[in-house]
Structure formats: structure tokens, C-alpha cells
Amino acid sequence: MSTQPKKNAKVTINTLREMKEGNDKIACLTAYDVSFAQLLDDAGADIVLVGDSLGMVIQGLDSTIPVTMDEMIYHGQVVSRGLKRALLILDMPFMSDASTQQAVENAGRFMKECGANMVKLEGGADQKELVETLTRLGIPVCAHLGLQPQRVHKLGGYKVQGRDAVAAEKMLNDARVLEQAGADLLLLECVPAELANKVTEQSGIPVIGIGAGNQTDGQILVLYDILGISAGRIPKFSKNYMQQANSIQQAVELYIEEVKSEKFPDNEHTFN
Ligand code: KIV
Numbered sequence: 001m002s003t004q005p006k007k008n009a010k011v012t013i014n015t016l017r018e019m020k021e022g023n024d025k026i027a028c029l030t031a032y033d034v035s036f037a038q039l040l041d042d043a044g045a046d047i048v049l050v051g052d053s054l055g056m057v058i059q060g061l062d063s064t065i066p067v068t069m070d071e072m073i074y075h076g077q078v079v080s081r082g083l084k085r086a087l088l089i090l091d092m093p094f095m096s097d098a099s100t101q102q103a104v105e106n107a108g109r110f111m112k113e114c115g116a117n118m119v120k121l122e123g124g125a126d127q128k129e130l131v132e133t134l135t136r137l138g139i140p141v142c143a144h145l146g147l148q149p150q151r152v153h154k155l156g157g158y159k160v161q162g163r164d165a166v167a168a169e170k171m172l173n174d175a176r177v178l179e180q181a182g183a184d185l186l187l188l189e190c191v192p193a194e195l196a197n198k199v200t201e202q203s204g205i206p207v208i209g210i211g212a213g214n215q216t217d218g219q220i221l222v223l224y225d226i227l228g229i230s231a232g233r234i235p236k237f238s239k240n241y242m243q244q245a246n247s248i249q250q251a252v253e254l255y256i257e258e259v260k261s262e263k264f265p266d267n268e269h270t271f272n
Contacts, residue, residue, distance in 0.1 A: 011046050011087040013118070013140055013184045019046070019217065020206040026218025027259040028208055029226070029252070032058050032075045036223060037082025043252045045086050047208070049120065049220060050076045052091040052150070057224040060231065064149045067093040069106055076114030089142055089185075090116040094150040097121060103130050107139050118184065122148035124174030128181045135182025143178040145171055145199075146212065147190035160211075160271045162195045175199045175207075187220065188212040190237070192271050211237030213270045219259045226255050237269050 009015070019026050028047035031037040032054045040048050052064040054075055059067075076090045090110040097103035103121075110116040118140040121127055131141050146161045155161070162171045172195075175186055186207045188196050193213025200207040200216050209216035221238050224230040227248060228240035241251035258264035 008085055010085055013087075016046070016087070016185065016206045016217075025260050025262060026206060026208055027256040028218055028220035029223045029255070030054075030220070031079050031082070031223055034078045034082040037079040037086075039082075039249060040223070040252060041083045041086045043249060044256050045252070046218070047089060047220070048079060048083060048086045049089045050079050050091060050114075051120075051222065052093045053222050057222060057230050063152060065094045065152075069093060069096050069109065072096075073109060073113055076110060076116060080115045087117045088115065089118045089120050090114060091120045092122075097123075097127075097130060100130055100133055104133060104137065107134055108137075111139060118142050120144055120187065122150050124170070125177040128177050131178055131181035131183050140184040141178075141182065142185040142187055143175075143183040144187045144189065145174055145178075145191075146188045149189075158190075160190045160192065162191050168195050168198075171195060172199060172202065175203055179203055179205050188216060190271065194272070211235065211265075211269075211271060214262050214265050219264065221255070223252075227251060237265060237271070239264060239269055 016026060026046045029040050029045050030049045030051040030053055031040055037048055052067040055061040055064045055067040072090060072093050080088055096106040107119045110119050120142040122144040124145060134141050152158060162168045184205055186203060188209045190211040196209050196212035197215040206217040208218040208220050210220050225234050225238040226241045228242045241255050245251035245254055
């Protein structure tokens, strides 16, 4: 029997776990306003992320670092109004988790002021205690591993992560630690497909990927990249669905269908 969420049933962390167990792919996209949120929800996206990528695609910045909590709250509130079924994740912006107390207050604001269903945090095993605290407080966490754009200066640029054996072992360990700490979802960004596959296999919680091959439990892309309207170069791992569609609605539906049928990502959109 398919574990795909029923047409109008709200997607929860239990739905995501059932989808992983049933090998039903989880289709996710970012959104930053109510009109797109409604369109994604109607098209059947399982997760909508208000990403701090809004710094780049909405605000025209060259990184996500300047994005503030108040800006995230504003976009979180407007996106939340457009969703009936999709699970809503809000991204903790740079420095919003600088201390446990700040992180708890800020994650609490996302839950109380925006109706978030989950918060997303960049970082590895170093976030263990924070994930434990948020879990104890009833705040679901998506842990973001691999390329972490908020740490771009420490990483020395936007690069594929986990290429050598030491880095790969560290990522596998980070994933284990974060799951044990209570994370409900892992997100892998720019990770070689073989490593992403290993993380997915060892994890009891769902793993979604962006530039992480097609063996993860689901995929996420930046909405404006799939519509071909992001300023600048579209990343290798993304795909412009407007080239095959007559409308935005159709492009989004096509992306979701290709994720569900494992047509996306193909080799061209994968790091090996
Ligand atoms: O900010 C964002 O949109 C993200 C996605 C790229 C996963 O973190």
C-alpha cells in the first residue's frame, strides 16, 4: 500500500518517516510568499521550506549571512498562510543559534509566531546539545549537513563536501550523533551520491538532498531555480523545469512527479 500522504492530510514527521519506510520519495521546495506557498501546496509538495536562500533570491545579496530573524519571521508568516497540507520548515538564520538560549528563543518564535512545524539548523555534531534541548522542548529539527552556506567563509567557498575519507566519515558520524540527539530530518547539500546513499541507509530518520544524488529519501530545490528566474548561474544540481512546461503550476507539478518517480536528479544533476 502506498504511504504517500492522503491528498488533504497534513504532512507530519510521522508521515515523513512512513514515506521513508515505504520508499515513497519526499518532494520539497522553498517558498517565500503566500501565492507560491499555495501553489506548491496545491501541487502536492510534501515540505515547504522558508530558506535563508531568500537573502539571495529575494533580497539580491551575495550570501545568506546578512539575513535576520525578523526577515525570516515575516516570510515565515506569509508562507504559513498559504499552506494546508505541506509541512512547514523555517531556516534558523546565521547567528540566530549563537548560544543555546538565543536558539531556543528564536526557534520558539518560529513555532509561535509563524506556525512552523520544524526548524532547520546548519552544523554537525557540534549542534548535538542544541538539538537535544529543542527536542526536549518539542521543537522538531531538520539538521543541515554537507555544504552549509552560513559557514561559507570557514569552508573556503561553495564546494562539494565529504569528498575525502576523513570528511566522509565525519559526515556519517555527524548524521548519527544528530539523529541520536533527536533530529527528525536530515538535509544533505552538495554531497557525492555514494556518501549521501550511505548516510540515507544508516539513518532511521528521513534524509532529503540537494545536490546529493537520487538515493536520498527526498529532494529539495530552490523554487526560483526550477522556474529559471534566480539571478546568476543556476547550480549544477538544479534544473529549470520551465523549459518543459507551459506554466509555473505545470513546472512545479513536473518537478514533484520527477522526484516521486526518481527521474530527478539524473546523472547530469549529481556529484559523483
Ligand atoms: O536556504 C535554503 O533555501 C536552503 C536550501 C538550499 C536547502 O537551505
